[in-house]
Amino acid sequence: MNKIILKPEREKSLLRKHPWIFTGAIKSVDGKPSNGETVELFSYDGKFLARGAYSMQSQIACRVWSFDEREEINTDFFLKRLQTAIQLREGLNEKINSNAYRLVNAESDGLPGVVIDKYDEFLVCQFLTSGAEFWKKEIVEQVSKLVSCKGIYERSDVDVRSKEGLEISSGVLFGEEPPEFIQIEESGLKFFVDIKKGHKTGFYLDQRANRNFLSTFVKGKTVLNCFSYTGGFSVHALKGGATDVTNVDSSMNALEYAEQNVLLNAFSSEQVDNVCGDVFQFLRQCRDSRKQFDVIILDPPKFVESKMNLDKGARGYKDINLLAFKILKPNGILFTFSCSGLMPTDLFQKIVADAALDAQRDAQFLFRLTQSCDHPISTSFPEGDYLKGFVCRIKN
């Protein structure tokens, strides 16, 4: 067995069950593990710590599969981990209230690099790390036995794979090819999802609970949905009795889906404006023309891609929040999010607070929001806590 010996004192994070070992913590690698192969981790003084997957190219040189010395990493190991993750979701069924949800949430389900989402009768997987890639065949085989589905589709077409020295990869892994779009149901509403080409694995499943929550704030209100994608928040707003909704997104394709999703739920497309363009620009135009809304949603893409661009990302968040505060009507409500894992919650809260101050609006934080419960956060993996949001209210 290949072995990794850590430098003195560098086992502390592993003793706290954090699943990553960075290259800087390693004293030596005994043997010649290939990319993704299982290695045993030992402290400097020779104590067994964990078994994990070796990543030859990444700064994160090893991701732990198991801290239990008796547990071998084999097909049976993956079967058990998958089973546990799936059972957890079964227990959350009523809270999830959808036929589209995350079955396996990587590190937080004890399977680093493995993401599996269920969209009705199809599963969509991402294998983000060398270890996940190494065991791909076994994982797909086991999950196909545990969950009855028509097909399993891979969407490992993400940049993070390059840090692991892996090519992007997508296509059918099991069963049938999925159709061009799949219809899913979420809290009684229907959505078309393109699992082959849509963002992430097709839909922002992590925002499900927040979309539902939004619907309780909008009765008789005008709603501006910034970064609307396929209209998730908008359809929920219509369900909640919004009088009219404006979607803004730079992707025409996403807006076409948004329009279809409105019709699919038998709402009138006359209640919905679709604006294809840049949110920053749109918000400035509203400010300059004094156009206002009762409720605004800001759910931008990840503005902070690396620690180095935290400041730049922070400025982006500040800009859109400031503009949103300026164009909210008195008593208006702002749903504001950051999905940047590298943006700490308290910093995000400060940015939103500063934006209100600079906009000269007297605002309050009403609720803190996070990702839906099918995207759990392991207590030993704070990095899993990436989505944060606030519901703010303007007082004047």
Ligand code: SAH
């Ligand atoms: N709220 C959505 C998910 C938003 S994802 C949901 O619940 O489904 C972010 C969206 O922002 C994507 O659709 C992307 O096309 C869009 N986008 C990214 N940068 C943009 C910009 N500068 N202006 C407008 N839209 C942008």
